[in-house]
Amino acid sequence: MSEPNSQKAFPVSWEQFHRDTRALTWRLTAGTRKYKAIVCITRGGLVPALIIARELNIRLIDTICIASYHDYKEQGAAQVMKGVGPELADLAADGGSEILLLDDLVDTGKTARIVRDMLPKAHFATVYAKPMGRPLVDTYVTEVSQDTWIYFPWDMGLSFQPPIAG
Numbered sequence: 499m500s501e502p503n504s505q506k507a508f509p510v511s512w513e514q515f516h517r518d519t520r521a522l523t524w525r526l527t528a529g530t531r532k533y534k535a536i537v538c539i540t541r542g543g544l545v546p547a548l549i550i551a552r553e554l555n556i557r558l559i560d561t562i563c564i565a566s567y568h569d570y571k572e573q574g575a576a577q578v579m580k581g582v583g584p585e586l587a588d589l590a591a592d593g594g595s596e597i598l599l600l601d602d603l604v605d606t607g608k609t610a611r612i613v614r615d616m617l618p619k620a621h622f623a624t625v626y627a628k629p630m631g632r633p634l635v636d637t638y639v640t641e642v643s644q645d646t647w648i649y650f651p652w653d654m655g656l657s658f659q660p661p662i663a664g
């Protein structure tokens with residue numbers, strides 16, 4: 499991942515995230531593949547999971563609980579706290595060919611590599627992608643440069659902006 503002080507900012511509103519996630523759903527429905535379950539990577543993947551589950555009428559949803567950015571933008575050792583649950587054992591048995599794996603974004607690809615190893619045949623989709631992680635994603639909507647930090651709406655609040663001219 500990129501150095502925080504050399505980064506561009508890409509702030510995303512709730513409306514934009516909803517719109518971009520719907521666009522991801524349209525891309526997912528362009529193929530013939532059907533999914534019986536969604537597995538999302540917490541916590542960021544929970545939000546697209548809700549939106550896409552609603553659009554695709556999928557009610558079987560599970561999580562892989564994994565964290566790699568412990569200190570804001572600093573990436574640490576990835577910790578898998580929970581894998582796919584026993585209810586999905588049958589669907590996971592063939593590598594997950596009928597599972598849709600979701601996350602909000604792929605950055606360095608570290609998280610993606612871990613989950614792909616867990617479910618190698620699942621379709622892996624993210625809303626946003628950076629170049630390093632992009633080859634690991636099957637479907638995404640928007641690519642941003644590696645030196646861009648995406649600010650998600652659940653991490654932001656309204657704040658005063660000083661006038662541009664000072």
Ligand SMILES: O=P(O)(O)OC[C@H]1O[C@H](OP(=O)(O)OP(=O)(O)O)[C@H](O)[C@@H]1O
Pocket residue numbers: 499539540541542543564565566567568601602603604605606607608609610631
């Ligand atoms: O491609 P990578 O470099 O691995 O980065 C991408 C991952 O980092 C963020 O999750 P994070 O670990 O910060 O946890 P969170 O979803 O709980 O915010 C993001 O939601 C992805 O899961």
Ligand code: HPA
Pocket residue numbers: 499567603605646647648649650
């Ligand atoms: O650009 C990002 N934004 C938010 N969370 C992230 N986790 C890895 N990269 C990012």
Ligand SMILES: [Mg+2]
Pocket residue numbers: 539540541542543601
């Ligand atoms: Mg995450």
